[in-house]
Structures are given as C-alpha cells and as structure tokens.
Amino acid sequence: MNGLKILRAAALALLAFSLPGLALAAPPTTETDCSNGIDDDGDTVFDCGDHDCHDAKVCQPDGRAESSDARCSDWVDNDQDGYLDCEDIDCNGTEVCMGSWDRELSGQSSIEDTGSGVKMADGKRPGAVAPELAAGEVEEDLQGRGGDRDGERTNYFCSDGFDNDGDGFTDCDDIGCKLGTEVTVCQAAGDIRFSVVARIGQDFNFAGPEFGTKALIQQPGNSDGSADVDPRSEENRSPFSTEFESLQMRVLGQMPFIQNSFFLLSIRAEKTPRLTFATFQIPIKNGHYVNVNSGGGGLSLELVRSVHKRMMVDPAYYVYNAFEQGNGAALEFGGPLDKRGKFLYRTFVAGGSGRFAGNVGGTFFPDGNRNYTWSAGAQIHMNLVGYYNRFDSPFLYTPASTAFAFVVGAKYDQRAQERYPAANVQATFRYKRLIMLGEVYGKRELNFKNWQVAFNVQVGVLAIKRRLLLTSDFGQYISTPFESPPEDLGSDLRRQLQELQYRFAAHIYLWRNVFMAQIVWADRFVERPPSNAIPDGTDRRSSLRVLLLYRF
Incomplete structure (x- = not known):
C-alpha cells in the first residue's frame, strides 16, 4: 500500500514539473x-x-x-x-x-x-x-523589359520547368510566357488547352499549265524550241478558287501526373479530319528532355511551325521535298548546354515505312519501293545575341528585342530509294521592326550520286506597329544530274524538281495579332516533271492570294 502511495506521489510531482514547460511551448x-x-x-x-x-x-x-x-x-x-x-x-x-x-x-x-x-x-x-504599361502600349510591349530577357515565349519553353533565358523567371513567371498570345499553357484554363487556327482564302492564278487559255500569263516555251502542246493545258481550269483552306485544331498542355511535361495533338479538319502530328515531352533534369513524336527526324525550323507562325503563309516546299521526307515516329533528346540557355542541343533517331498519309500512323506506298526508312541526326542551336528559339514565331506585332541565333545540324537519311547524308544551316536576326531568316540545306545522294542544294531567305519589316507587317522571300532548289541514273524514278525522286521562287506578302492585323488579313503574291518557275507526254521545259506558276486568319 505504501508503494502505491509513493508511485502516485511521484506521478503528481512529475506532472507538476512538466506544466511550466507545457505552458512555455504553447x-x-x-x-x-x-x-x-x-x-x-x-x-x-x-x-x-x-x-x-x-x-x-x-x-x-x-x-x-x-x-x-x-x-x-x-x-x-x-x-x-x-x-x-x-x-x-x-x-x-x-x-x-x-x-x-x-x-x-x-x-x-x-x-x-x-x-x-x-x-x-x-x-x-x-x-x-x-514593368507597367505606358499610354498607348499593349501587353506585348512589356516583353524584354523589367529584367525580362525575352527568351521564353513558346509552349515548349514555358512548360519545361527551366529558366531558359536565365533572367530569374521560370515558365509562367516569365513575362514572355505570361503575356505572349502564342503561349497557351500559361493561360488560366486548367491543365489542358484547346486551340484553333482557321484560315479562308480567295486565290487567283495568273499562270499555270492547268489553266490553259484562261491564264493571263502564258507558259514559257519548250526547252527544245518545239511547238508541242502540253496536254495539261487542255484542262482549262478556272483561275479562281475560294475555300476554307486551313482548320487546325490542337489539344495541348501538361501530361497528367508528370510535372513540367508537355503534349500536343494537332488535327487538320479542312478536308477530312486527320491527326497530323502528336508529340509527348518529358523533362529529365535542368531543362533536358526526352520527346517522342510522330514523323520527326528533321532539321528545318520552318516545318515545325504552326500555320499561324509562317511569314509567307506556306513553307518553301522546294527546300524540303528532297530533304525532309518524314518518318513514322521519332525519339529526341535535347536541352541546354549552359546555364543561361544560350546554347542548346537536340539529337534524334526516327524510323518509318512508306510515305506519310496525312494521319498519325497512316502510310502508303506510292511506288514499288518497300524499303525500311530511318534517319538519325543532331543539331546545335546558338543564341549568340538575345534569344530566338526553335518554336518562336517570326511574326512581329510590336518592336522586338535584338536577337541573333545560328543553328547548324546534320543527319543521315535512309529513304525507300535513296540514302544520303545532309547538312542544314539556319540563321535568324531580329532587331526592333526587322527580322531576317535564312536557311541552306544540302545533301549528297549516295545511290545515284548527285549533289542537291536548296536555300531560302525571308525578310520581314513591321511597317506600322500593331497594324502592318510586310514580308518577302526568295529561294531556289538546284541539283546536279545523276551520275548513275536509276532505271525507274520512284515517287520521291519525281518530286525533286528544280525550282526558283519569290514571294511578297502583307499581313494586316485586324484585332491584335490573333485576327489578320493576309495578301500573298507568289511567282514560281518549276522544272517540268519527267514524262513522255509533257514537253521538256519550265512551268511558271503565279498566284495572288487573299486570306483571313483567326486563332484562339
């Protein structure tokens, strides 16, 4: 009994000593x-x-x-x-x-x-x-101010979890990501976004063999001086055309459960609905990434730009017909080579079979060639002054910060009928109201032994701030004769026609830079396709296009 009393007394004493401590910790x-x-x-x-x-x-x-x-x-x-x-x-x-x-x-x-x-x-x-808006300014005027280096303004760079331009602001904290209308991943609408680009056009064709006597500009004479009639002229097509020529719908955003990831599904629906491009990008560390996409394995920046990011409305296809023939799927690794994001690398491997049919996973064989196709290559992107990155839009809406970027890359390509190493060099210079783009592509065909070179130069001038952008381009595709001609020209070889082209365009901003009118004049001189029925010579194709484009 005494022991129990002692135990109770000890417990009460311990509690008494602990109460002050408990009071102090409250x-x-x-x-x-x-x-x-x-x-x-x-x-x-x-x-x-x-x-x-x-x-x-x-x-x-x-x-x-x-x-x-x-x-x-x-x-x-x-x-x-x-x-x-x-x-x-x-x-x-x-x-x-x-x-x-x-x-x-x-x-x-x-x-x-x-x-x-x-x-x-x-x-x-x-x-x-x-930074704050001054009188008469819009949000885009703030880019490049207040410590912003204007190096992040695309969906890719604004969702990778990396401070690409080294200005202390990452992704949606960066002014370019917050305010750029090109960036949809930073808009307050949930993790997944839906984007639409729609364009209607009115075309008038001044010259082309299919328009026959209705063409205002007649075709050049045959190269052999003969008076043989081109059978295509008998079509006598109407030179006028009106159509809803582009309807691009995109779903994009962060992949569920993977932080700083990015995915994009692009659908074209102006003719028949088709999923034309899919990409899934996963971060590795410090801005490095792994990317799986459909039909990659190319070096050109122009082909990865969306419909609304092309200064001449359409790419200069003569640059790419012989060099960028597409694959079924590609695996890419890339990221920064330095902490400031000035130097970037990109490597890829890709494979496929047949030719892209317009749908992801869809291919067809235009001729008897059934060989497996694949390519592998690498590219270095150098922001020598300022920042201009792979997916940036060249459109100028307000005067932009100075940038000079230089890109060099090379690849080996195995096509159904061809195999060749190719090299690509691109440069971009942007200064206030001026932007200049240049690209040179070259390859050595190993099976039939010839050289092929293509180049394109684009210039844009913001004539009236937030109202009018004037652009033009010039380029050419040249190839030497095959040293060992194939017995049968496959479909890919038939498309490789020598060409010279120049274009002029005016882009009128009707509502900010999301609704615009576009006027494009194009003049093309294209080598006639090899055919027993068509006389040798050069086709002239001249057209004037008036378009309305809206994106959201």
Missing part, C-alpha cells in the same frame, strides 16, 4: 507576424486570412489592381472591388490562380507593394519590379 494566442506565411497561433489560418491581422498595415487595401502571384494570394481585396484574390478577374493568368497552391506549405511569404510596381515573390529575384 503557441501564441494571436497571429504575431502577418506577412511571414506561417500560422503563428495554430488556428489553421494565417497572415491576412486570420482575423487577428485585420488591422495590420500589410493587410490594408491600397486601391491598386490584383495582378501578381503575391497580390492574388495575400487574402486582401487590394483594389476594393468586392472580389478577393483568385475570385478577382484581374488575377486570371497568375500562377497561384491556375490550380492548387499553398503559400504556407511552399515557404513563401507576402511582399508588400512599394507603389512603384509589383514585386515578385518567388524568391529568385528579390526586389525585381514588374
């Missing part, structure tokens, strides 16, 4: 710091969300717009319009209002606005101030 009864991102009093709400901070200076509205991550997550109705944080329409497009986000768990704290601009609260650039 949390404060009120929020002690209203801007540290911590629930000081343990009541599950913190900072300006806690009623204890109602009268704190940092929690008072200042009448300015809610337009940044910090101001859209501070539990304050800053502009006093009755809508708090993400409920305010001004917060659309900010990162904190795009999904689940907890400032306390992420260790971030509120930063009070100084009145000169909105400070960034990502911890990377303390004291950086977001």
Whole structure:
C-alpha cells in the first residue's frame, strides 16, 4: 500500500514539473507576424486570412489592381472591388490562380507593394519590379523589359520547368510566357488547352499549265524550241478558287501526373479530319528532355511551325521535298548546354515505312519501293545575341528585342530509294521592326550520286506597329544530274524538281495579332516533271492570294 502511495506521489510531482514547460511551448494566442506565411497561433489560418491581422498595415487595401502571384494570394481585396484574390478577374493568368497552391506549405511569404510596381515573390529575384504599361502600349510591349530577357515565349519553353533565358523567371513567371498570345499553357484554363487556327482564302492564278487559255500569263516555251502542246493545258481550269483552306485544331498542355511535361495533338479538319502530328515531352533534369513524336527526324525550323507562325503563309516546299521526307515516329533528346540557355542541343533517331498519309500512323506506298526508312541526326542551336528559339514565331506585332541565333545540324537519311547524308544551316536576326531568316540545306545522294542544294531567305519589316507587317522571300532548289541514273524514278525522286521562287506578302492585323488579313503574291518557275507526254521545259506558276486568319 505504501508503494502505491509513493508511485502516485511521484506521478503528481512529475506532472507538476512538466506544466511550466507545457505552458512555455504553447503557441501564441494571436497571429504575431502577418506577412511571414506561417500560422503563428495554430488556428489553421494565417497572415491576412486570420482575423487577428485585420488591422495590420500589410493587410490594408491600397486601391491598386490584383495582378501578381503575391497580390492574388495575400487574402486582401487590394483594389476594393468586392472580389478577393483568385475570385478577382484581374488575377486570371497568375500562377497561384491556375490550380492548387499553398503559400504556407511552399515557404513563401507576402511582399508588400512599394507603389512603384509589383514585386515578385518567388524568391529568385528579390526586389525585381514588374514593368507597367505606358499610354498607348499593349501587353506585348512589356516583353524584354523589367529584367525580362525575352527568351521564353513558346509552349515548349514555358512548360519545361527551366529558366531558359536565365533572367530569374521560370515558365509562367516569365513575362514572355505570361503575356505572349502564342503561349497557351500559361493561360488560366486548367491543365489542358484547346486551340484553333482557321484560315479562308480567295486565290487567283495568273499562270499555270492547268489553266490553259484562261491564264493571263502564258507558259514559257519548250526547252527544245518545239511547238508541242502540253496536254495539261487542255484542262482549262478556272483561275479562281475560294475555300476554307486551313482548320487546325490542337489539344495541348501538361501530361497528367508528370510535372513540367508537355503534349500536343494537332488535327487538320479542312478536308477530312486527320491527326497530323502528336508529340509527348518529358523533362529529365535542368531543362533536358526526352520527346517522342510522330514523323520527326528533321532539321528545318520552318516545318515545325504552326500555320499561324509562317511569314509567307506556306513553307518553301522546294527546300524540303528532297530533304525532309518524314518518318513514322521519332525519339529526341535535347536541352541546354549552359546555364543561361544560350546554347542548346537536340539529337534524334526516327524510323518509318512508306510515305506519310496525312494521319498519325497512316502510310502508303506510292511506288514499288518497300524499303525500311530511318534517319538519325543532331543539331546545335546558338543564341549568340538575345534569344530566338526553335518554336518562336517570326511574326512581329510590336518592336522586338535584338536577337541573333545560328543553328547548324546534320543527319543521315535512309529513304525507300535513296540514302544520303545532309547538312542544314539556319540563321535568324531580329532587331526592333526587322527580322531576317535564312536557311541552306544540302545533301549528297549516295545511290545515284548527285549533289542537291536548296536555300531560302525571308525578310520581314513591321511597317506600322500593331497594324502592318510586310514580308518577302526568295529561294531556289538546284541539283546536279545523276551520275548513275536509276532505271525507274520512284515517287520521291519525281518530286525533286528544280525550282526558283519569290514571294511578297502583307499581313494586316485586324484585332491584335490573333485576327489578320493576309495578301500573298507568289511567282514560281518549276522544272517540268519527267514524262513522255509533257514537253521538256519550265512551268511558271503565279498566284495572288487573299486570306483571313483567326486563332484562339
């Protein structure tokens, strides 16, 4: 009995000694710091969300717009319009209002606005101030200001989890990603986006063998001086054409459950619905990635651009017919070679069979060649001045920051009938209202032994800011005769016709840079296809096109 009393007494003594300690460890009864991102009093709400901070200076509205991550997550109705944080329409497009986000768990704290601009609260650039619009400016004018290096403004670079241009802002925190209308992954609409590019056109053909006597410009004479009639002229087609020529629908965004990933499915629906391109990109580390796509294995930047990113409306196909013949699927690895993202690499392997039929996974055999096709290559992208990256749009809407990029690549290609090494060099120069693009492609055909070279030069001038862009291009495809001619010219070889082309275009911005009118004059001089029925010579094809394009 005495032992039990002693045990009880010891327990009471231990409890008595522990009570002061428990009292000292108890949390404060009120929020002690209203801007540290911590629930000081343990009541599950913190900072300006806690009623204890109602009268704190940092929690008072200042009448300015809610337009940044910090101001859209501070539990304050800053502009006093009755809508708090993400409920305010001004917060659309900010990162904190795009999904689940907890400032306390992420260790971030509120930063009070100084009145000169909105400070960034990502911890990377303390004291950086977001630029503000001046009178007569639009959002695109802010790109390249306020510490922004204008090196991130595409869906790929704005979703890879890497600060590509080294300015301290990553992906949707970067001004180019926030404000560029080309970037859809940073728009506040969930993880998956839907994009549409629609274009209708009115064409008038001034010259072409199929238009016969209806053509205003007659065809050049036969190369042998004969008066033999081209049977194609008997078609007498109408020189006029009106059609809904492009309807591109894209689904894109982050792949579920894989952070900083990216996918894109592109559908063309102007004739028959067909999935024309699919790509899935997964980050590895520090901006490096692995990409699986349909029909890759090419070096040209022009062919990977969407319909609305081409300064001359259509690619210069004569550059690519002999060099970029497509594959069934490709595997790519790429990423930065330096911390600033100035130098990038890309490697790929690709394979296929037959020719691309317009649908992902669809192929056909246009001739008797059934050989397996494959290619492998590598490319180095060098941002020597500023930044201009692979998927950037060359369209100028407002004066742009200076950039000079140089790209060099090489590949080995095994086609159904050909095999060849090829080299590609591209350069881009952009200065305020001027942009220049140049590309040279060359190859040595090994089976039939000849040289082939193609080049294209494009120039664009922003004649009237936010209203008129003038562009032009010139280029040519040249090949030497086969040293060992094949007995039968397959389909791929028949398409490789020598050509010279020049074009002029005017792009009129009707509503920002999403709705525009386009006028394009094209003049082509194309070698006639080899045929016993068609006299040898050169076809002239001249056309004037008027188009309306809208994208969203």
